[in-house]
Amino acid sequence: MRRIKILEEKFFVILSAFMTYSLIAVLAFIILVIFVKGFNALSLDMILKTPKGGYYYGGEGGVLNAIMGSLYIAIGATLIAIFIGMPAALYINVQLVRYRRTQNTIRYFLDALWGIPSIVYGAFGFTLMLFFGMNASLLAGIITVALLISPIMVRTFDEVLSTIPRGLHEASLALGSTRTETAFRVMFKQGFSGFITAVLLSFGRGIGDAASVLFTAGYTDNVPVNLDEPAATLPLAIFFQLGSPIPEVRERAFASAVILTVIILALSLGARYISKRYSKTNLK
Amino acid sequence: MFLSETVTMSDKETSSKPTNKSALPVLRVRNLNVFAGDHHILNDINLDIPRNKVTVLLGPSGCGKTTLLKCMNKLTDLYRELKVSGNILIENDDILNTTTNIPSIRQKMGLLSQRPYPLPVSIYKNVAYGLKLKGVRDKKLIEFSVEKHLRETGLWEEVKNRLNSPATSLSIGQQQRLCLARGLAVKPTIILADEPTSALDPISSKIIENLFKELKKHYTIILVTHVLRQAMRLADHVIFMCDGKIIEQGQPDELFKNPQTEELRAYLVDGN
Numbered sequence: 001m002r003r004i005k006i007l008e009e010k011f012f013v014i015l016s017a018f019m020t021y022s023l024i025a026v027l028a029f030i031i032l033v034i035f036v037k038g039f040n041a042l043s044l045d046m047i048l049k050t051p052k053g054g055y056y057y058g059g060e061g062g063v064l065n066a067i068m069g070s071l072y073i074a075i076g077a078t079l080i081a082i083f084i085g086m087p088a089a090l091y092i093n094v095q096l097v098r099y100r101r102t103q104n105t106i107r108y109f110l111d112a113l114w115g116i117p118s119i120v121y122g123a124f125g126f127t128l129m130l131f132f133g134m135n136a137s138l139l140a141g142i143i144t145v146a147l148l149i150s151p152i153m154v155r156t157f158d159e160v161l162s163t164i165p166r167g168l169h170e171a172s173l174a175l176g177s178t179r180t181e182t183a184f185r186v187m188f189k190q191g192f193s194g195f196i197t198a199v200l201l202s203f204g205r206g207i208g209d210a211a212s213v214l215f216t217a218g219y220t221d222n223v224p225v226n227l228d229e230p231a232a233t234l235p236l237a238i239f240f241q242l243g244s245p246i247p248e249v250r251e252r253a254f255a256s257a258v259i260l261t262v263i264i265l266a267l268s269l270g271a272r273y274i275s276k277r278y279s280k281t282n283l284k
Numbered sequence: 285m286f287l288s289e290t291v292t293m294s295d296k297e298t299s300s301k302p303t304n305k306s307a308l309p310v311l312r313v314r315n316l317n318v319f320a321g322d323h324h325i326l327n328d329i330n331l332d333i334p335r336n337k338v339t340v341l342l343g344p345s346g347c348g349k350t351t352l353l354k355c356m357n358k359l360t361d362l363y364r365e366l367k368v369s370g371n372i373l374i375e376n377d378d379i380l381n382t383t384t385n386i387p388s389i390r391q392k393m394g395l396l397s398q399r400p401y402p403l404p405v406s407i408y409k410n411v412a413y414g415l416k417l418k419g420v421r422d423k424k425l426i427e428f429s430v431e432k433h434l435r436e437t438g439l440w441e442e443v444k445n446r447l448n449s450p451a452t453s454l455s456i457g458q459q460q461r462l463c464l465a466r467g468l469a470v471k472p473t474i475i476l477a478d479e480p481t482s483a484l485d486p487i488s489s490k491i492i493e494n495l496f497k498e499l500k501k502h503y504t505i506i507l508v509t510h511v512l513r514q515a516m517r518l519a520d521h522v523i524f525m526c527d528g529k530i531i532e533q534g535q536p537d538e539l540f541k542n543p544q545t546e547e548l549r550a551y552l553v554d555g556n
């Protein structure tokens with residue numbers, strides 16, 4: 001009997017360890033492949049120049065247009081999503097504490113929104129754009145991506161806020177805080193690491209998504225300087241270059257993927273640092 | 285500095301001066317009923333809380349002690365399933381049947397819970413928090429007040445060199461005293477303490493008990509405890525509850541020496 005228990009324990013420890021490490025290995029492998037394949041094409045030109053004539057046939061230039069377009073769209077959309085998502089998540093957890101059923105209904109809808117494929121958001125953004133008589137532009141891209149990532153922002157932040165002990169909430173109210181003061185001075189502070197995670201996830205989803213910007217942001221070889229100009233994005237740059245019959249151009253697709261990956265990795269490191277730094281005072 | 289000192293001194297005097305007011309109960313509960321669906325959690329509670337005394341609430345687990353305290357500072361608002369009716373009067377203000385300025389009603393009551401919940405800020409800011417809510421902007425006055433309340437709870441010597449460290453870096457016992465100091469800073473009339481020592485070691489518990497003996501000179505204390513010895517050491521007035529009803533209340537020596545009801549007798553026997 002004991003022997004069986006020991007064996008069973010061993011089996012599951014090994015199994016779960018194997019699963020964990022193989023997942024990490026797969027991730028490392030993906031990054032490695034992209035780096036190896038894109039390495040030759042990686043150059044300063046790639047990140048500092050926009051495509052020149054004949055770029056898509058192996059000519060001069062880089063993907064600065066897509067880098068800047070992606071950053072503009074992701075940053076703009078993330079800012080809008082913060083503006084919508086932070087108060088919404090605090091509202092669910094502070095103003096609605098009494099109403100558990102309403103909370104759960106809202107969460108259910110947000111989860112559903114989270115699950116909608118981004119091409120649907122793209123189509124919706126496209127319809128909206130036509131309705132307002134807009135062209136494919138930076139602004140339309142930002143709005144569409146903001147819609148795409150807002151549910152992610154709210155739910156991720158909300159998930160952390162909902163784990164804050166009721167006692168802290170009550171302590172804040174007992175001291176005479178209003179609900180708004182409780183939300184912004186206590187709950188936001190206590191849930192700060194969750195807020196950073198929410199921003200990070202939303203940004204990552206926003207910068208990496210191709211389908212939502214396909215019709216709404218358009219594509220251009222220039223760096224947009226106005227909200228009503230079209231904007232290129234990295235995922236689309238990868239898509240177009242990868243479809244090329246010319247090997248050099250396909251290599252550049254991988255180099256663009258490396259750039260996208262590095263942006264996201266750098267961001268998550270930065271976010272980790274910030275969240276560590278500002279949640280030192282938090283209740284564990 | 286001088287000015288701020290006089291301000292706080294005069295404040296304190298108005299709240300604690302033993303005038304003819306001191307004979308009157310500071311808080312009166314009349315016909316309080318709390319339901320959660322069909323469950324009658326508090327059943328026709330009537331009681332008077334004497335001023336500047338320690339009132340101990342005793343009773344078996346689940347009898348409604350915490351709920352009673354939550355009614356007193358309106359934290360029952362957070363639970364929609366709780367239906368509260370009756371009157372709770374603080375100095376003739378009925379706090380249950382008003383919607384005006386709930387935060388200022390809550391500030392009349394300092395809350396000390398079973399487990400300390402320091403705010404996610406520094407030690408200093410925890411104590412300053414209530415003052416800032418009240419709109420105090422004068423840095424000197426805040427500093428003075430923070431020191432005063434940290435001294436009042438015997439924490440000053442232990443933390444004066446690390447006021448800016450996170451409150452969570454303190455031990456649990458220290459955190460509980462910090463929460464007390466934080467509550468005192470908003471100048472409550474009553475301190476609601478819900479098993480404040482149940483998560484603490486014997487020495488920290490002793491410190492809190494001794495603090496209560498000091499604090500009752502200026503505040504009224506309502507203490508829930510399961511430790512009978514603690515009740516005997518501290519109580520000036522005892523309320524014994526069972527199943528949402530008040531079974532007995534009165535002077536501790538009478539109550540503990542010859543309990544009138546079977547429930548209290550059984551509770552005292554099991555407790556010792």
Ligand SMILES: Nc1ncnc2c1ncn2[C@@H]1O[C@H](COP(=O)(O)OP(=O)(O)OP(=O)(O)O)[C@@H](O)[C@H]1O
Nearest residue numbers: 320325344345346347348349350351352363365366
């Ligand atoms: N929000 C609520 N919804 C439903 N029932 C509740 C709620 N809050 C409290 N109760 C019930 O009311 C009764 C009294 O609870 P309360 O927490 O006041 O007991 P207590 O005397 O403080 O017990 P303990 O000594 O264990 O802390 C319990 O039966 C509890 O289940």
Ligand SMILES: [Mg+2]
Nearest residue numbers: 349350351478
């Ligand atoms: Mg209780």
